[in-house]
Amino acid sequence: MTDRNPAVDTESGNWTLAIRRWLERQLPLDSLLPHRMPYYVGSWVYVFGVVAIAALIWIVASGVVLVFFGPQWWHVSAVGHFVNSLHFWAVQLFFIFMVLHLWGQYFMASWRDGRAPTWIIGVVIFAISVGTAFTGYLSQQNFDAQWIAVNAKDATNAAGIGAFFNVLNFGQMYGIHVMIFPILVIALVALHIVLVRIRGVVKPIEPAGSASGAEEASK
Amino acid sequence: MDAPAQYLSWNFILISVPNILVILGMTVVFVVALFAPFPHDEPGEKGPGGRHD
Known part of the structure; x- marks a missing residue:
């Protein structure tokens, strides 16, 4: 086994080793893939x-x-x-389940205790998912899609982005739908899950009358 | 199934009947999830529990 003491580590200039050590500290396997959760997660x-x-x-x-x-x-x-x-x-x-998940995390204030990035990434995933669904509707290749495209053209022009996104350009909309947005959604969902594993599931909000509840309220 | 949906309007709100049914259904699922019993492990079982505060 390689000696992990940095003081005697003779390979301290090695980037691969440094990245591996960092990953081992931040994401040990029993945190990445826990088989038990705290009771309140039940x-x-x-x-x-x-x-x-x-x-x-x-x-x-x-x-x-x-x-x-x-x-x-x-x-x-x-x-x-x-x-x-x-x-x-x-x-x-x-x-449906993403919105239910959002309702649950909002009412639990799951951004507490250093989990703001997790929450923000969730919001960004939601926004990109809306765009993905929209470009998907445009890609149906039927009259419905044509109607949506013509009306969305007015909307994007009114929003000032009509020069960049041409909803009548099937190739652009289809390419964004099948490649760019799925890559973003999948990458952000993976990051979202890793952040949850790093921080753990947030504790429920303490009742106001308890000692830790008073501490929570004063934050 | 091919007929246009019925719409409900109230002031500026205009929503289709299927849409409002989906939203009501989601609300019911959320409330049920809060109160439905969840199977817990037997007390005394030990093992890595992941990180938590």
Whole structure:
């Protein structure tokens, strides 16, 4: 086993070693993959986030299949229509459980005790997800999508970003939908989870009458 | 299934019936999740519990 004492570590200039040591300190495996949680985590409210992640996995899997076969397939064939529907309903479940997760974390004030970055990343994920859903609606290749595109063109021009995002440009909207936004959402969700593992699940808010509750209120 | 949705309006609020049903359903799920019993492990079991405050 390599001696971990920095004073006798003869490889102190090695960046790989420095990164590995830092990761071992910040993210030991039993924190990254704990098999037990504090007692207060035993509530169904804590399940919403992981259900949203399960929905996201379905979205990505069905989306990959849709990309591979293309718009012709998902409108014309029965299997294509089914996979298209899987993708659509997985998106609905993703938003439902993401919003339930947001309600739970908001009322628990889960940004407490150094967890503000986790909360902020969650808000950013939500905003990017809205954009992803919007570009997905534009990519349907049907009259609905055409109507949305024409109306959104007015909206983006009014917001001043019409020069950068052309909702009538299918290639741009589709590319943003299948590549740029999914990369961002997946990367931010992974970071969100790692931050939760680093900090742990926030304790419930103490009742006002208790000693630690008075301390909490004075913060 | 192909007919346009019914809409409810009140002042500036205009919302479809399916949409309001989804929101009401989500509220019910949230409240049930707060109070529904959750299976806990037997007391005395030990092991890494992850970080917490």
